[in-house]
Amino acid sequence: MAGGTLDHKCPNCDAVLKFNPHGQNWVCEYCQSKFTREEIDAQEAKKGHVLNEETEADKLEKDAEGMDVYSCPNCGAQIVADENTSATFCVYCRSTAILKNKLVGKFNPAYVIPFQKTKEDAIEAFKKIGKGRPFMPKLFSSKQNIEDMKGVYIPFWLYDFGVSGALEADAKRISSWTSGNYRYTKTDTYRAYREGNMTFHKIPVDGSTRFNDDMMNSIEPFDYAGLQTFTHAYLSGFLAEKYDVDSDAARKGAEVRAKNTATSMLQESIHGYDAVSVLKADHNLELLKNEYVLLPVWMLNIQYQGKIYMFAMNGQTGKLIGDIPIDKKKVAIWWIGITLLLFGILTVIWLIGGLL
Amino acid sequence: MKRNIYVFFAIFLFFLAIPLTNALDTSLKVYDYADLLTDGEEATLKSEVQKYIDAYDMDMVLLTTSENPYSDPYDYAADFYDENGFGKNQYKDGVLFIIDRTQGYNDVYMLTTGEAIRVYDDNRIDSILDDIAEVKEEGYYQMFHAFIESSSFYASKGVAPSNKDTHLTKNGDLAYNRKFPWFPFGLISIIVSSVIVGILVAKNKMVKQATSASLYLEKGSVNYTRKEDRFLHTNTSSVYIGSSSSSSGGSGRVGGSSTRSSHSGTSHGGGGRRM
Known part of the structure; x- marks a missing residue:
């Protein structure tokens, strides 16, 4: 656990685990192993992460523009995040970086609805x-x-x-x-x-x-x-x-x-x-x-x-x-078209009425 | 073969029968059943009538009777006109003037049919009857003469202005011309298409501020502790809407001409009075 970021690693191969919205489970990107919420919780408990403890030391430093700087747990590169970001990606290795100090104390969420849509x-x-919106530009x-x-x-x-x-x-x-x-x-x-x-x-x-x-x-x-x-x-x-x-x-x-x-x-x-x-x-x-x-x-x-x-x-x-x-040309065409169509229908009804 | 002969004989009899049933000579135009005119007067009137017919392409019939089975000269006149097949063109255009002596008075009536209904509106018929009334002291010939003259005068002016917006239906009834309602049709079309297009345009705007929390209201948690309706006041207002009168059936007035249906179902215009 380096530099105030969290990551989840596959116990089998140490590759990054990612949450899978369709399966509502975690999948290892490397060996395709799948893990349930219970297994993840057990793994966390073993590692002994204490999330509710605020430790300022986890944040490395602030850069000149006031951005928080972390180090990537995967490749060690610097991760720059603004003060409201609590999870982001390492720009070099694309691995997830969960910024621990943004999720502790008063910032610790009680609940989460996990993604179900990919x-x-x-x-x-x-x-x-x-669909059903004819005035969208083509x-x-x-x-x-x-x-x-x-x-x-x-x-x-x-x-x-x-x-x-x-x-x-x-x-x-x-x-x-x-x-x-x-x-x-x-x-x-x-x-x-x-x-x-x-x-x-x-x-x-x-x-x-x-x-x-x-x-x-x-x-x-x-x-x-x-x-x-x-x-x-x-x-x-x-x-x-x-x-x-x-x-x-x-x-x-x-x-x-x-x-x-x-x-x-x-x-x-x-x-x-x-x-x-x-x-x-x-x-x-x-x-x-x-x-x-x-x-x-x-x-x-x-x-x-x-x-x-x-x-x-x-x-x-x-x-x-x-x-x-809104495609204004389409609106104009529809408006004129519907007006003429209605006028035509009324005219036909009128003419039929004259024959009866 | 024998059967064919019967059919031929039947057809021959049918054609033979036509002149027998249709005994009246419709070319005479002057039918003085009450014998109010001399033969010479009849001949003069007939030539005047023929001039009218040739000039205005409408039929004209002069009629007198002292044996009208109906109380109204209209009924006798209309039946006489319809049953004998007077009238020119598709709508049996023509006028008939009757002097009915049945009641012992000069009950006169002017009957119009087809295009003549459009030419002679109620006002013109009134004027013609006025012209006839003016000469009633001078004898029946003068009355018929006045009728022909006055009728010709108005026929030369064509369709009465009050009937400009009318036409004759297939049955020969007078009806208003249908005017194409440009304005209301246009307005309806524009309003309805604007509403449809407006709804479709609104579909592209999906981001809206939420103002209600009804999704998050616990079902069954609503508990009313006071429901009280106190009567404050009452107020009654009235608006005058005018009297509603219904029109009688069988006859009607379109444009400037009043019409009624005869026994045969044909529409006639006309007017009459006792002189």
Whole structure:
């Protein structure tokens, strides 16, 4: 264990072990031996790694630009990483370097959802992204445009809330009828009061400023049944980040979402009216639990006509999101085409109507 | 062979029968059953009628009766016109003027058929009847003469302006011309295609901020501690929507001409009054 980095070596041949998303096991790149989570844990215990002990000595030094410098456990070359990177690759021998001091103490994740989708899965998903999207430029989703892709374990905060809420709304019941030459409309107005409480589990908020919050929202949901207790062995073969937004700062985003849903839950319980308008809603949130986890995301950078488009794929479910450029010429052709087609259909119906 | 002879004989009898059933000479045009005109007057009127027919390509029939089995001269006039096959061209274009003495009065009626319905709208028929009423003291000949003159005047002007947007259907009914609805069709097409294209454009935008946490709400954890609806007030408003009247069946008004169906089902326009 040299220079503050961790690696996982095959007990048979000492080659690097990498996590295999499809098999959910570890495979030796050299002798193809396979290892389960239990075997990896046993191996770790034998080596006596103590992860929860913060040892500043593991970090070798900081370079002039404030980057952390480590030495590769495989070839001894220098590995430079910014302060939020917790797993990376040695640029010389491509072996995984897990930066121990980024994963200890308050940065030790409680759980991790391991990757279930491989790089190939992500490429396949990207090639099919034009399906049902006729306005994508023709060559956008070709494999050649994938400039860069990486599997990243992104730090997330998961929040459990107990919410007690109160809501006031105006509710209207409208009936109308005709009598003689007049149409009558009767509006009965009620004031609806609703109070109630509810529980939210594991609302995710991304804890890294490096990743766009809306993008991280858009790859939800993760299946939390896949949460595993954290072991750094899952990081081998992938990149990982540590949080740079702490739990208190990230919480706000989760609170807003919980409050919105609490409001709509209370509003939905107002039945039997034709119109409901919320006057005010007050919610008290109690933080029940707060966990630091790493969630798997494939990040794809797409280069198209000199511009970079970012895509993200949920590394567990395979949900791929990103904003696709719009081919304005195709939009114009479709718009004119559909307009003319509809006009033609209406004309034919009109002509048939004239014959009958 | 014997059978063929029967068929030939039947066909021969059929053709022989036509002039027998269709006994009325439709070329006479003046049928004075109530005997209100002298033979000389009839002859003069007939030549005037022929001028009208030649000039306007519409038939014209003058009719008097004192034995109308119906209460309305319209019924007698329409049956007379339809059953005897008056009228020119596809739509049996033509006018018929009747003086009905059955009730002991001069019940006059002007019947229009085919294109004549379009030429003589209700206003023109009223004017013609006015012209006839003006000369009613001067005798029946003058009344018929006034009818022919006034009818010719309006026929020379062509289709009545109020009937410009009408045409005759296959059955000879008056109907409005269908105008192609450019504007509403165009508007509908543009709106619907904009909505479709808008939905497809929106599909390319997949990155959205999450505002709801409904995915993370524990099922069954929602516990309502207060559900109370208090009545505040009621308010009733009324809007005048006008009276709804239904139109009677069998007859109608399209453009400027009122029409009704005769016993044979043919549409006729027309108007009449007691003089």
